[in-house]
Every structure is written in structure tokens, then in C-alpha cells.
Amino acid sequence: MKILVTGGCGFIGSNLIRHLVEKYPAYQILNLDLLTYCGNKENLAEIEGNPHYAFVQGDICDRPLVQSLMNGVAAVLHLAAESHVDRSISDPEAFVRTNVMGTQILLDAAKKHGIERFVHVSTDEVYGSLGATGLFTEETPLAPNSPYSASKTSSDLFARAYWETFRFPTLITRCSNNYGPYQFPEKLIPFFVTNLVDGESVPVYGDGLNVRDWLYVADHCSAIDAVLHQGKPGEVYNIGGNNERTNLEITRKVLGLMGKGEESVRYVQDRPGHDRRYAI
Template structure:
């Protein structure tokens, strides 16, 4: 008797990391069914999923993870749930945080409640963020570090993160939580720093640096992020948190210089703008725990930036319509001069 297809429910998959993950998943597995649920908010883009829409083993539902009836329907007989759905912009959360609480906590609750009814559930991946730790001036965060989020976005993500853990502790659900570094690569929403700077330069616009550009970020290519999540479906231990990083720490100004060099621009293309309120100075993750179970990153920042710049240069038809609809404050500096 032929074994039934493994069924995946992937939420938020019209977004950056989710759409890249579906590409990765179909390269790894053939006999699967992929169900996508996405609200198609500002950062969701159906163009990122167009190559899958005619597949018999793929279905897309336009809807909200907070919709209990819809989620119950899509959750039937699911084996693996991966929750990418989130409100995910720090600047936006500082201006208005309610939608972040609704989606990043309330939506996670709805997914968990529906998932715990499924007898065939093998894994529930809650995609969290390194920002739940807050900032660190030296050393690196481990999974047991104190959790001190410093803005409404990271606080809401922590709520979903810990709620997911509680469903492991209380109901023995096969939950795994990932906390990844800043992720970049193809199909990233162009308000994010790397695609924003690349597309600004393509358009002959300056790139806005918050403050003095001394903040430090740990950069992870989206392909490595996807491979880590996929690795944890089979190899992660239920109830555990795993940091995901590639040991690629750079100041924002150093990152900017690398993008400028790749695009043959000099420092005159930089404009310094007002800093974000409560801007975290440094993120750094220790991901020894993930490496111990057999995962390793493949990209350094230079290789990743080269491929990313090339992708945006070759795919203006993807990003131009998106950027035209984007909050235009990002282009010149969200918080002004």
C-alpha cells in the first residue's frame, strides 16, 4: 500500500522567507502536499509563488491565521506546520503595535489550538527571531540567555515564541522554535536594508544610514535559513529552541560599503538620517546547538551579497511594483533627517 503524502501547512509563505522555503522544500521532496495560508498584507507577494500555482500538490488560501474556522479546515490531517506569518517591521511596530499583538501572539494561539487536534502532526515549527533577546554588547546569545525584547515587534514575537513552548510543555506537542539572525536574499521586501539599498542605488538614489551606522548585525542568507528549518523538521528535539546564524557580523556602515563596492558606487551615495528610537546596538547568536545536530551554513556575506545584488538587478519586474506601494519614508529614512 502506497504511503500517504506528507502534508505541510506553511503560513505567511507569500512573504520573503516563506516563499524561499517552498522553493527549497520542492527541491528536497517530491511526494508531498503543500498548503499555504497567507493574508497578503503589505509584504506578501503572489509573484513569489507564481511558479507553484499550477502544481497539483500546491494550494493557496488567502486568509488570516487569526481565523479559527479557516485554520481548522486547513489543518486537517497536516503532518508539518511551519509558521512564518508575522507582522515583522520594527519601525512599524513603534508607530502602531496592535496588529503585531493580534498576529504574532493571537494568530500563533489559533494555529497551536488547531494543530493540537491533529493526530498525524509530526512537527510544529514556530519561526521566532533573535530580537527576542534584546541587544548584547559583547559575546553571543545562547538559547538559554535572558529574553529582553526592546520594541513592540520583538515583544510580540516573544509572546508567540513562549506560547508555542507552552504547548509542548502542557500538551506534549512536537514544537520546535527557531531564532534566526537578520536574513537577506532574493524576494526580500524592499523596505529591509539590503534590498532597499540595492534598489535605491539602481534608481540613482542615496542610501539612508540610521545614526552613525555603527549598529552591528549578524547576517544569514535565506538559503541557509531555509536549510536550517528543514533540518529541524527531522532532527530537532521537541520543546527546544535553536539559534540560526552564520557568524557574519558587520556594522551597518561596513555592510553599506560592501554593497556600494559591488555596485561600483562611492561613499557620496550615503546619507545619514535620524536613528530609530531604542535602536538595538548589536545582535549576535551562538548556534553551536544547531551545529551539534549536523547543520552548517554555506554562505558568507560577500558571496550572499553578490548573488543578492545580481538577483535585484535582474528582477526589476518583481520589486518595482512592490516598492511603488511601499511606505515611501523608508527610501529616504523612516524617522526623517
């Protein structure tokens, strides 16, 4: 099987490619990544010489390039995305371009080439914010509260529309907060670790009691693998860790592991549209 992975030099993408190469050594893996600030070829340095792996630097919004890469591909695992909420607040247009337009270009090219399965990797942020109790399910209404989650919601709906309109076999996954190796240090855990290594404080939004469900990236990759091989086209699959923690709990855990105390915490003004709680 030949699989096109978009965003394969990013955090989740590089872990997913490593998972596929190790578990399915006969598969051919084609990695398309623009190598923006959070994409790093070094994340996959140990498999660069693998004859079943190839890398193409390029933009998912480059329609001719995307069309040319679909030849012989059986499945697409679409992870390429702008994903940082704070950046989406300062530059929403970049998120519309990559997350919405890029997804539509990929869907169109994949449909024209008769791709057998298109797995669109999304986020639980499309559901908005939960109250103090309850869990997101695949039937939870979509209610995005940031430009990032709005762009991912739009891309999800394009994937859904290609199934409903064309019966093109799309599958959507929505995960909770990932953590693990190769994560870019703009995300909470690696950001706090690098700040503390550099002797800097760690900024905590608001009261620090926003809740996230934490999912180890290798578990997420196993779930994407299961959806790729066993999922039903047209369906949505939520992927969670059943591991809720407040931001302050995570902060204090990192502080403890780094040998730091509360004096290293700096409370800052909450960001606009900050969802209070996610849980799957």
C-alpha cells in the same frame, strides 16, 4: 507528508516552500498567506502548477479557516508574521494581533488536530542587544526592546507553553538577519539597492555601527528543514550565519557594487530602542 506553511508568499516562506518542493517532491505543501503588502504570489509563480502545492489566501487570525486547513496536516511551519521594526513602532497593535493572537490560534487548531510537529520560526531579536563581545545561545534570557521583538517573544512563549502544558510538539527556531532573493524592499539590502537604482540616497541610522549577523536565506531554509525532521519537541534552535557586519559595512558594500560613493549616504537620527549588536 502534508505540511501547512503560513506566510509562504513572503521572503523566507517562499524560499522555504521552493526548498521543500525541490527536496521532497512527494510532500504536499499547503501555503496559507494573507497577501499583505510584503506577500507576493509571484514569488512562487514557477510552482503554481505543481499538483503537490496549493495556495489559500487567508488570515491566521481566522479561527474557522485555520481549523479547516488542519485536516490531514502532519506538520506546521509557522512563518506568517509582521516583521518590520519601524512599522511596529508606529502600529504596535497590528503586531500583537498577527504575531501573538495568530500564533495562539494556529497552536490551538494544530493541537486539536493532533499535528505531529509545529515549527515556530522566530528571531534573535527576542534576546535584545549584546555588548561588544559574546554570542546569543538558546539559554540567553529574553529581553525584547521593540514592539516587534516583544510580539515575537510573546509568540515564542505561547509555543513553549503549549509544549510545557499540553505536551504539544512545538519547536522554536530563532534566526539572525536574513538576506537573499525575493526579500521585500523595506529591509536594508534591497531597500538600499532600490534607492540607489532610483538615484536616491540611503539612510543610515545613527553612527551606522550597529552590528548584525547575516544569514543567507537558503541556509536558513536548510536549517528549518533539519529542525522539522530531526529536532526535538520543546527545544529552541538558534540559526546564525557567523557573519557579523556593521550596518555601515553593509552600506559601503552595496555602494561599491552599485558604483556609488559616500555622497549617497544620509545619516539619520537613530530609531528608538535600536539594538546595538546581534550575534549567533
